[in-house]
Amino acid sequence: xxxxGSIVKEFNGKKVLDRISAKFEPGKCSFVIGASGxxxxxxxxxMVGLLTPESGSISFxxxxxLKLDYQAKKDLRQEIGMLFQGGALFDSLxxxxxxxxxxxxxxxxSAAEIQERVNFCLQRVRLENVNKLFPxxxxxxxxxxxxxxxxxxxxxxxxxCDEPNSGLDPITSRVIDELILEITEExxxxxxxxxxxIKSVFDMGDHIVFIYQGKALWEGNKSLLGKSDCKxxxxxxxxxxxxx
Amino acid sequence: MFxxxxxxxxxxxxxxxxxxxxxxxxxxxxxxxxxxxxxxQGSLVPMTILGRIVRDANILEFSPTITALVMAGxxxxxIASEIGTMKVSEQIDALEIMGLNSANYVGLPKILAALFAIxxxxxxxxxxxxxxxxxxxxxxxxxxxxxYVAGLRETFDGFYVTHxxxxxxxxxxxxxxxxxxxxxxxxxxxxxVGSASTxxxxxxxxxxxxxxxxxxxxxxxx
Numbered sequence: 300x301x302x303x304g305s306i307v308k309e310f311n312g313k314k315v316l317d318r319i320s321a322k323f324e325p326g327k328c329s330f331v332i333g334a335s336g337x338x339x340x341x342x343x344x345x346m347v348g349l350l351t352p353e354s355g356s357i358s359f360x361x362x363x364x365l366k367l368d369y370q371a372k373k374d375l376r377q378e379i380g381m382l383f384q385g386g387a388l389f390d391s392l393x394x395x396x397x398x399x400x401x402x403x404x405x406x407x408x409s410a411a412e413i414q415e416r417v418n419f420c421l422q423r424v425r426l427e428n429v430n431k432l433f434p435x436x437x438x439x440x441x442x443x444x445x446x447x448x449x450x451x452x453x454x455x456x457x458x459x460c461d462e463p464n465s466g467l468d469p470i471t472s473r474v475i476d477e478l479i480l481e482i483t484e485e486x487x488x489x490x491x492x493x494x495x496x497i498k499s500v501f502d503m504g505d506h507i508v509f510i511y512q513g514k515a516l517w518e519g520n521k522s523l524l525g526k527s528d529c530k531x532x533x534x535x536x537x538x539x540x541x542x543x
Numbered sequence: 544m545f546x547x548x549x550x551x552x553x554x555x556x557x558x559x560x561x562x563x564x565x566x567x568x569x570x571x572x573x574x575x576x577x578x579x580x581x582x583x584q585g586s587l588v589p590m591t592i593l594g595r596i597v598r599d600a601n602i603l604e605f606s607p608t609i610t611a612l613v614m615a616g617x618x619x620x621x622i623a624s625e626i627g628t629m630k631v632s633e634q635i636d637a638l639e640i641m642g643l644n645s646a647n648y649v650g651l652p653k654i655l656a657a658l659f660a661i662x663x664x665x666x667x668x669x670x671x672x673x674x675x676x677x678x679x680x681x682x683x684x685x686x687x688x689x690x691y692v693a694g695l696r697e698t699f700d701g702f703y704v705t706h707x708x709x710x711x712x713x714x715x716x717x718x719x720x721x722x723x724x725x726x727x728x729x730x731x732x733x734x735x736v737g738s739a740s741t742x743x744x745x746x747x748x749x750x751x752x753x754x755x756x757x758x759x760x761x762x763x764x765x
Contacts, residue, residue: 372642374642376642377642381640384633390632401641403544404643405642
């Protein structure tokens with residue numbers, strides 16, 4: 300479980316996150332939704348340690364991330380998988396080397412064991428015969444799937460997905476959503492997804508936090524999403540082309 | 544993993560720069576012979592002095608400095624744009640989230656590789672620039688090749704090579720670290736990657752010239 304408490308983050312004196320608190324449970328897909336510039340990505344970057352909040356707490360199964368020493372943070376980060384908006388695959392490495400990368404860096408597995416795990420992860424995201432290709436040779440949807448394969452290579456306890464559907468066609472979006480949902484439930488991962496895609500939120504949102512201008516204005520799940528009396532949330536939902 | 548990255552970088556920097564360093568070095572030597580030769584024409588000094596002047600100018604200044612300036616353009620822009628692209632495409636963030644020290648993983652192999660590759664290229668350039676001088680003598684007959692070679696062999700001071708290699712190592716560190724720094728500072732998109740690359744080259748060139756002056760002052764005037 301990930302718990303965040305009263306997170307405040309400022310840039311040049313301007314509050315981008317204003318006392319945001321939430322709990323994200325394992326085995327569930329939790330969504331952080333909101334308009335662009337609302338603070339979703341900053342919140343995710345604070346949770347994974349790429350940014351340090353001015354105040355507040357971030358706890359991974361009772362381990363306060365902000366108070367851990369360098370080595371403990373490093374160990375904890377190996378339990379985190381992250382799927383980036385653009386995939387963030389290493390351009391100079393082939394698909395299989397990208398997936399093998401965390402295994403080579405953080406495990407003592409033999410080359411054969413690493414290869415076996417790489418093949419398993421790639422099959423798990425339904426990618427075959429792409430092992431030797433480079434990121435520049437594969438499509439956006441395939442990059443996202445390789446990103447998921449890399450993120451799950453070390454069996455993470457926590458999975459962060461930043462706009463997993465951005466730039467994808469509706470069918471590929473669906474495939475990515477299904478994969479994230481399957482993996483979350485199968486491995487009991489605490490999954491947090493930043494998204495604009497209201498359809499995904501309605502389909503998979505076990506837990507949803509709506510952020511507006513740096514504040515968490517609404518929290519609930521997919522069954523409550525359409526029945527909220529939060530004006531900003533309703534505007535956000537109505538502005539999307541999705542027709543519930 | 545680190546060793547593989549280091550070897551790849553050394554190969555990339557060294558092997559990919561052989562062509563440009565070869566062409567520039569041969570022409571530096573050839574032009575030096577013509578310029579110094581034209582100034583010595585009609586003088587009473589023995590013409591073997593031409594070989595000595597060209598050799599010392601090549602070893603002390605032309606090879607280490609011009610090779611470093613060319614490498615600033617080639618390797619420096621490459622390092623800054625590669626790291627800059629990794630930064631804007633979140634590859635650096637991906638390394639950090641995995642718990643890796645991204646500067647150590649991405650920057651250090653490039654800096655260490657430059658410390659091997661650039662002095663090696665400078666050494667190669669010293670040889671080729673003197674060879675270029677010989678080729679120039681052969682075609683222009685300013686002096687005969689025999690006289691030029693005799694001049695190359697006269698009163699050679701091995702410390703000049705130490706001086707040149709000290710400059711090469713210093714330049715290598717300046718180019719790679721300044722370029723890596725600018726790559727790391729990149730934020731935004733393609734435009735900023737280009738801008739980082741330009742800044743890296745300009746600042747590396749200025750730093751090379753500045754340290755060239757400092758090291759020459761420190762090492763040659765005792």
